[in-house]
Amino acid sequence: MKIAEIATLLETGAPLGRIQGDRDLTTAYAGDMLSDVLALGGQPDVLLTGLVNPQVIRTAEMLDTACVVFLRGKAPTEQILSLAESCGVCVLTTGKEMYEACGLLYGAGLRPAQ
């Protein structure tokens, strides 16, 4: 799945931050505890969260996550977007809440990061 497809499914605005070429995205993680995604140890291509702070981008950087989706209409600050650009992370924002966003992406083939 490409970032453009995620953007269409979740009715996001235009991708922000930095898009990593034409990388194919196959796995995702959703949650508001960054400690939990780090504990997972896997490599989610997409991270969906209702948290909006710079550490979301840092966590994505550490895990080689290509795309962060901020849920529930929460807008990232310029500081967060600047960090995303320098870390090579794409940022999407959607008005959808976590349950619906996960359902849409799972239905389209995105699978849990193990």
Added chain:
Amino acid sequence: MTAITRTYQVPGNDFARAGEASGHIKRILKELGFSPEMIRRVAITTYEAEINMVIHAGGGTVTATISPQAVAVVFEDHGPGIPDLELAMQAGWSTAPQNIRDLGFGAGMGLPNIQKYSDVFEIKTAVGQGTTLSVTIFAEGKEPI
């Protein structure tokens, strides 16, 4: 390649900058061509330890030594120390206040995660004096994650 050493000063309670040292170490490893699995293990280990340092210790010093065989990182702080290390090593146990949990941390997984993803894990702590955490990740270490 001979071993290279990098030292970083980590400010306490600065969540805009927390993770800078770990990010820098990760970029060095990428440039040097380490495997993605090795890089991810180092990244998770260093990031968790750096965040701990920012949250609990008022910052500190991170020293990374990188050789083809291993990455060794020492985290040294002069914070309050850990009163009960056995308890702190238990998954799910945390002293992080609510404002830290609101940032997405404080699940009590930091130290257990660091131990899980490192090949050598050593921690020395004294109440009122600080904590020194030393970890090593070998290029041919634990199973890939």
